Amino acid sequence: MNVAKPNSYRSGPDDRGHFGIFGGRFVAETLMPLILDLEKAYSDAKADPAFQIEMNGYLKNYVGRPSPLYFAERLTEHLGGAKIYLKREELNHTGSHKVNNVLGQIMLARRMGKKRIIAETGAGQHGVATATLCARFGLECIVYMGAVDVERQQPNVIRMEMLGAKVMPVQSGTRTLKDAMNEALRDWVTNVHNTFYCIGTVAGPHPYPTLVRDFQSIIGNETKAQMQEIEGRLPDSLVACIGGGSNAMGLFHPFLDDPSVEIFGVEAAGHGLTQLHAASIAGGRPGVLHGNRTYLLMDADGQIQDAHSISAGLDYPGIGPEHSWLHEVGRVNYLSATDDEALAAFQLLSKLEGIIPALEPAHAIAKVMELAPKRANDHLMVVNLSGRGDKDVPQVGDILRGKSK
């Protein structure tokens, strides 16, 4: 597509929340006043040094940041080619990058005087992070989760309940993340006066894609500083998996204006791009859902289609609007990995590095397995290890045992 290149890839969105044609605020009137309040609360918080100081304190001492940038020596040797570094977001408290964003949003909710927090979750990592911070700050927490995901992500359901959250299984639609998001929006419309909706990814109505990106950008900022310290220069390439795309946006954003850095986002190709999958950019087109315009999987009549991925966290028919824009302006290369490729990568990383990744970043590792051997030995490749695989151990165990029978 023929789209003008901007002077900076980091300046978006415009004041109405648009990244090119993407983004915006496509929500029911009931929610608009609250969304405008949130926009103001966020811009006030950004200008308040006390907010950043308090947040940095929790990031360091509660979340456990900075997360390490680890040289994966055996993976590098095995693949041959690029030097592979893992950004260890799975070592954060709660086991994924999700906590970075939730901490920011919960602090905003507190500033706004909201006592009731709702969230939607696919794999449960965002739900666990939200339940954790609600416990920490004494807030009521309700998490909507598709009934299918409740079934396949039992460890996280139990964790959320232990943390005092109420998990609401969603029976409508495909009973996965998309329907959990619909149900969370319905709850929000109904309880708008006292409720804060903690969105788990860089999607939804403006200002959510921006504020989630900003809270996650700590991943890329740390990576930049750490790589400078270890190798004395910028990385040559970045790789991250994409469902909604928050871990990817967090890693990518600080590097968007560094033209020497190649950037790869990896969507979930499920059973393959011609069958059931969750790759919105590879297999979708621009449409409007869940408060924003973005690439969506849909039929010829504009009805939203079912997504499929082995990973509940990537099983969503859309993607954050800024990713759609970065795709159209050509700054980021969007690739995809199938369920089988992700499973192979899951096993490879576990065996070579002693790190069991979540199925989500296993999609990123799958593409590293393709990209790294084609690069020179001095090429520095960073892959965002966005979450750990504890939650996926029962599911992957069943699959592998089934295959060995």
Add this chain to the structure above:
Amino acid sequence: MTRIDTRFAELKKAGRAAFVTFVMAGDPDPATSLEIIKALPKSGADVIEIGMPFTDPMADGPSIQAAGLRALKAGMTLKKTLELVRGFRKDDNATPIVLMGYYNPIYIYGVDKFLVDAKSAGVDGLIIVDLPPEEDDELCLPAMKAGLNFIRLATPTTDDKRLPAVLANTSGFVYYVSIAGITGAGAADANAVGEAVARIKRHTKLPVCVGFGIRTPEAARAIAEKANGSVVGTALVDALKNSLDADGRATAKTVNAVAELTAALAQGVKGAQQAAE
């Protein structure tokens, strides 16, 4: 003047409130749906809202969501929804038709093409739940230019500061959502509604119709005493659903089930004493 403007002018002259009905296009199948829509004016509906089915209706409750999914399963599309309106217009050139739904199917159809086709099919107005005034460029302004009314929702969270923005490009009537919530939930409190309608009327000369949470003739009457119209959707959709067979197909009772409830609700609205303007 659109058919909506004409209809509200007539009602004002007659000194009564409007009864506005909502049904889902293509529910439970396209042919039965046309029969139901044809039956509505005969049973006392003054304005007909027709839902455009969508897979992800985020502001609707379970009843209307299920109705949309029934329709989609029966093969309903936006194009067929316009054909439905065209079919209705063969026998009725007076009853206003308002399409209600979500933006994505229209966006995919193509806004300009949709407006031309909707106008020629006999559509008078649009209610698009997920297009607030902040996104007026998308459809609201082109619809006005095409001669269609763009009817905006005002809600309990729409305060006096925000109302002018909500009303700025609204025409036909204002749809006041009586509760902060989804369709089919809660019950509207007539006194609170009365205050809200009075507040909106300080900002506009447009008729104000009230919906969400109205299920009975009594409730429809109580609201019609405070507003220019009562809107009923979920109760009609539920009546339809209860008439279906075990496989979700229409039965001999289906059209009548909707028509009878419409007639009872219309009696309620017509019994209302209109407050002096």
